[in-house]
Amino acid sequence: MDDAVVRKLPWCRGRVEEALLSVRNMHIEYQAERGQVKAVRGVDFDIVPGENLSLIGESGSGKTTLGLGLIRLLVKTATIRQGQIVYRRDGVERDVLAMDEDEVRHFRWQECAMVFQSALSAFNPVLRIRDQMHETVKAHRPTTRSEVDNIARSLLTRVQLEPDRVLRSYPHELSGGMRQRVLIAMSLLLNPPIVILDEPTTALDILTQRTIIDLLRALQNDMQFAMMFISHDLSLAAELADHVATMYAGRIVEYGTVNQIFYEPRHPYTLGLIKAVPTVTGGFEDLTSIAGTPPDLIDLPTGCKFHIRCPFGTEKCAREEPDLIHIGPEHAAACYHWEEVERQSDVPWDEIRPARGGDA
């Protein structure tokens, strides 16, 4: 590609050339009646082969938009304003945003597959599962029915479904949990190096959620694909993740290893999310949620987009938006007060006060 040089992110381990996917300065907007919805604002990250990056954040923070942007499956009213997506495989770098329609279609299943939350709408209602799987493979490379049958049987068995029964079913004949497992199997038909899973278990009951998380872990172990696991559920993300990125109002506000994010969060928003998770022992008395609501993405406030809800917020936060900066090995945060967050991480959320003269 022409513009092969991608800035290294100091908090990401290894050399940038080892990353499977490098995303830089992504900005995505929707055209709405009231104006431009700034859904993704300057997102940077790398995914290395086999890694699991979990993307967490409240509803409306831009997670789905980012996922769709990566595979260029955005609706017509959405525009990628700026940014770079570099995909690397076998030593070859490709610029995803410069791909033509054919190349993108190939990229979408074969290199980077996506599993959505709404399982039923992802299927063609009038095709049996066997035919959907056959069509999917056939759209990407020459194949035979028996080849696809073999791959499909093997994948369906791995997601603990009965292949014969499922292959002859129509989508509506399967339960929600079964459909979600079929979708996961379908996403892996072409053995892609990356799979994006957008809230893959949100519509399911807790037991089924667990099963699917266990299956994903086993599949990832066997097949070694990298995963971007999108969720608003921290406990699910924690079970799979190597790294976690917290998203707020269209930006990654903290990036770290799973342990850093859960035990040493340095962005007040991540801290708030973690304090809002009921612990097994703590029960619901311990449940505090972050007061207030996310900002209007059409008419964004100045400064840090979290400052209005933030117990650490100062005048500087209201004025200038902090960059995501490197704060330790594999750890980055977009907060002027991250060191204070460290000092007050044991204080209950509603008793946190900014340090005096905290307006550094």
Ligand code: ADP
């Ligand atoms: P998340 O997946 O984190 O819940 P989304 O990416 O779905 O967030 O949404 C990010 C923002 O973009 C939200 O404010 C949402 O209302 C807005 N948005 C999503 N889809 C559209 C659309 N088609 N048109 C206009 N705004 C949209």
Ligand code: MG
């Ligand atoms: Mg979403």
